[in-house]
Amino acid sequence: MKKRIHQIELFMKYPHDVQKEILTRLLHTAKDTEFGKKYDFKNIKTYEQYKQTVPVQAYEALYPYIERRMKGEQKLIWPSDIKWFAKSSGTTNARSKFIPVSTEALEDCHFKGGKDLISIYVNNNPDTQIFSGKGLAIGGSHQLNELDPSMGSHYGDVSAVIMQNLPIWAQFIRTPSLDVALMDKWEEKIEKMAESTANENVTNISGVPTWTIPLIKRIKELKGTDNILDVWPNLEVFFHGAVAFGPYRSLFKELIPSDQMKYVETYTASEGFFGIQDRSDSDELLLMLDYGIFYEFIPYDEIHKEHPNTVGLDQVEIGKIYAMVISTNAGLWRYSIGDTIKFTSINPFRIKIAGRTKHxxxxxxxxxxxxxxxxxxxxxxxxxxxxxxxxxxxxxxxxxxxxxxxxxxxxxxxxxxxxxxxxxxxxxxxxxxxxxxxxxxxxxxxxxxxxxxxxxxxxxxxxxxxxxxxxxxxxxxxxxxxxxxxxxxxxxxxxx
Missing domain, CATH: 3.30.300 (GMP Synthetase; Chain A, domain 3)
Incomplete structure (x- = not known):
């Protein structure tokens, strides 16, 4: 963990070099895919060339490639075999989106983000006791992709995709068991999670505030207590994301009545792991720059244009709202994810989430x-x-x-x-x-x-x-x- 802290400090010090290297590596890796050949990746040498050659993509533009991959074709937008798809909220054309999750995205982005979250937390809290107990993770479910004739791929909530693929060592330090954590019937899942975790030594929780609340309430009911710390006396931190925590802070103080309880925000999505709250005295998020993701940003007044202009990290300004555009190690090329952010610092690059482009x-x-x-x-x-x-x-x-x-x-x-x-x-x-x-x-x-x-x-x-x-x-x-x-x-x- 200490070694990783030094690596994080390096990308904070040399952000533009790291991002340039990632773009070069992404283009080189995907140059022989169908998408890479269409846009001549092998001859793109600079960000400006990339920007001029490849248009900003909405989900609808990439969906034909994703649908073909879900039906079994490979090497369309990314060269490695993609066996997982993260299902997220829909578009104007479909009830759900299916985001490809490659092995590289799992290892170098999602898993790396989780490990960095722990590394940063331990670095900031050297007396932590989180390893004396288990982490409670609240996630979704996944299922077999019926479109794939080989029956070798699956889709589901990104949390479920991550849980299912976690290494063995990680399964020993989390709760509940996978068969409960990945249940698809939510009300039944809450009941089973409450029953199976109420007697565990839970030291940390990871999840969306909205769905953590009913679980804590149910456990308190089962145990007949008004204080969840009677159930989990060693609970010390809640790692949360997906929704802003500010409106929920007072409620969590009532649910977990301890001045010692810590709250750490993350910025995660089906498309990747983007940011971590790296300081306890600020709710800003450090933009994680070495996860195999290349970042671009659309200024607010360009967001709803058909062909929006984008800027790189070297051109962003503090306080202005931008829509985020990413190119990833799962084959999302100049993909507008629908989130808006604003920079609170550019040395290093720290952000706050402003909302959704459609909300x-x-x-x-x-x-x-x-x-x-x-x-x-x-x-x-x-x-x-x-x-x-x-x-x-x-x-x-x-x-x-x-x-x-x-x-x-x-x-x-x-x-x-x-x-x-x-x-x-x-x-x-x-x-x-x-x-x-x-x-x-x-x-x-x-x-x-x-x-x-x-x-x-x-x-x-x-x-x-x-x-x-x-x-x-x-x-x-x-x-x-x-x-x-x-x-x-x-x-x-x-x-x-």
Whole structure:
């Protein structure tokens, strides 16, 4: 682990050299694939050539190659035999995306990221006792790929793909057993996980906050305690990702009432492992530059263009929002993953996740991104003593008689002292962090005060269940520029 810390310090010191070497290696490795021949990889020598030769790819552009690979063809976008696909949330054309996961991506990205997470944590906490017990991992499920005539490939949540392929030594230090961890029926899985882990010495948890909460609650019920530390007295850290932790922090302090408990954020996706919170005094994420991934970035005002311009690491600016584009050791070439980030530092490169390119509200020119919403709702919770489980928001469109605005559905674990005061503080914070929103809210000319609905406990869980989206990497959409999600949840609230 100490050796790896030195290697991390090296890519922090020489980021551009490391990224240049990775691009060269990726192009050389894939030059004889169908995609590599189409774009003449063997004659691309510089980033500028690469940028001019290969267009930015959405999932739809790569899907024909991925579908052919799922049906058994090889060496289309990556030369090694791809036997695993990470299933993630869908596109406009399909309910799900299937992201290729090569052996190289598993070893040099996903596994390496997990090992680096532990290395960084131990380096920051030399007195840690996490190795005295087990790590509880909350993941999804996988299944056989029925399109492959050889029956030799599988697909599932990326967490399940990783768990299934972990080396033997890693299986000894994790819980629950694989047959429970990879169950596909979420409610039954929660019950089995609670039963099988309640008597283990769990020192660390890895998972999505949304799905960790019901597990902890169920274990507390089984053990008849209000304090999970009565069950796991040596629990010391929660490694979390997939959703921003700010809105959940108060809830976790109630679930795990210890000032010594540590929380470490990661930036992971089906496409790769991208960032780790490397400092305890900051929630910034260190961009991991030596995982076989080459990074590019689309400036915010270019995101929705048909042919967006991209910049490399050497051109990014602190504080600006970019969509992330990656080229990977699983054959994703100039692939726009749909996430937006902003740089908080460029020496070394540290980032914060701003949201999704498709999860925003811009019905009135307010350009509100997920980061704005999460910052404001966290502040409103802290100020009013509220604790939330989930939320979503969407626009209220103009009519001939009413102004537009934003409508929110919030599920409170602990209600605020006043819902009206909560709405006022939420609105004030949004105006503070987003000047476009502030301008539209001026004297209520374009936007009226936000409309808030307090949902009953379990509402979002039931909605996700109804959509077949329980567990795994599934997340509640925080913002939408349409009312599709919000109206669907309102029907559930109103018993329709």
């Amino acid at each position: 925003f509200i811009n019905a009135f020119g307010e350009e509100m991104v997920v980061e704005n919403a999460e910052t404001a709702i966290t502040h409103a919770c802290d100020t009013t003593g509220a604790v939330i489980e989930n939320f979503t928001a969407a626009p209220v469109h103009f009519t001939d008689k009413t102004r537009g605005g934003h409508e929110w559905i919030i599920e409170f674990q602990k209600s605020p002292d006043s819902l009206d005061r909560f709405a006022l503080i939420l609105d004030e914070k949004l105006r503070e962090v987003n000047s476009d929103y502030d301008a539209k809210r001026y004297k209520d000319i374009a936007l009226k005060m936000p409309v808030l609905h307090a949902a009953q406990p379990g509402t979002f869980y039931e909605w996700m269940k109804k959509r077949g989206k329980l567990g795994g990497q599934n997340k509640v959409p925080r913002l939408s520029n349409t009312r599709e999600y919000l109206d669907d949840i309102l029907k559930l609230i109103n018993g329709e």
